[in-house]
Amino acid sequence: MNDATRLPTAREHTARLIEALRAVEPELTTVEHWGRHLARVLGDGGRVLACGNGGSAADAQHFTAELVGRYRDDRAPFSAICLSSETSSLTAIGNDYGYDEVFARQVRGHGRPGDVLLAISTSGTSANVLRAAEAAREVGVEVWSLTGPGPNALSERSDASVCVDAPATATVQEVHGVLVHAVCAAFDRVVLGLDDVEGNPTDLLAATEDPPGNGAVVIDVRDKVRTARGGAR
Numbered sequence: 001m002n003d004a005t006r007l008p009t010a011r012e013h014t015a016r017l018i019e020a021l022r023a024v025e026p027e028l029t030t031v032e033h034w035g036r037h038l039a040r041v042l043g044d045g046g047r048v049l050a051c052g053n054g055g056s057a058a059d060a061q062h063f064t065a066e067l068v069g070r071y072r073d074d075r076a077p078f079s080a081i082c083l084s085s086e087t088s089s090l091t092a093i094g095n096d097y098g099y100d101e102v103f104a105r106q107v108r109g110h111g112r113p114g115d116v117l118l119a120i121s122t123s124g125t126s127a128n129v130l131r132a133a134e135a136a137r138e139v140g141v142e143v144w145s146l147t148g149p150g151p152n153a154l155s156e157r158s159d160a161s162v163c164v165d166a167p168a169t170a171t172v173q174e175v176h177g178v179l180v181h182a183v184c185a186a187f188d189r190v191v192l193g194l195d196d197v198e199g200n201p202t203d204l205l206a207a208t209e210d211p212p213g214n215g216a217v218v219i220d221v222r223d224k225v226r227t228a229r230g231g232a233r
């Protein structure tokens with residue numbers, strides 16, 4: 001059996017993962033930004049949607065569960081829906097409109113301007129995920145994607161994306177899992193007012209990273225964050 005068809009040993013598998021994690025390091029500022037931006041969107045009553053197929057469906061579901069439940073520390077729940085977990089919607093839409101529409105139709109149903117869609121695809125070419133990204137942009141939902149090597153069709157349909165440059169689907173999925181947790185940690189650092197990696201208190205106002213003049217949103221976030229912290233002022 002030649003090297004292309006041979007399945008890696010556990011040691012080789014782990015070595016490939018370490019290499020892929022090193023390669024994705026320049027993208028970590030993007031996922032930190034996503035976490036901080038989500039704190040503003042969800043704190044203001046917005047919503048995040050997530051979707052993917054197979055292992056990426058599991059990643060999408062894992063992500064939304066961290067936000068509705070909790071990542072590490074206790075806090076208020078936030079609105080996050082995994083479109084791949086809605087079995088009755090998935091089967092009905094798939095049956096009535098075709099599998100390519102299963103996520104897009106849900107995006108049109110749940111998404112509101114300013115919301116975020118996290119679209120996950122290792123190939124970056126799955127038709128139902130591409131349709132979801134297109135539908136999101138049509139209704140004013142921001143599209144972030146986690147993909148394999150890029151650029152690809154999904155990254156080209158996204159407002160921002162992190163493309164993991166690894167040849168194996170399994171490795172890409174494993175790196176996506178790390179990135180999902182990194183987004184959640186950045187989100188919680190803002191919501192819970194925890195120190196950032198340099199030991200500086202995370203400043204909620206700075207975290208919005210929006211130009212001045214959007215005061216109402218910031219105030220709303222502060223209220224939600226106070227609730228998230230259990231009402232402490």
Ligand SMILES: O=C(CO)[C@@H](O)[C@H](O)[C@H](O)[C@H](O)COP(=O)(O)O
Pocket residue numbers: 053054055056120121122123124125126129169170173
């Ligand atoms: O988990 C795995 C492979 O590790 C599979 O279930 C894999 O997710 C499926 O083949 C998906 O259909 C792949 O879709 P995508 O990541 O290319 O969008």
Ligand SMILES: [Zn+2]
Pocket residue numbers: 055170173
């Ligand atoms: Zn898998």
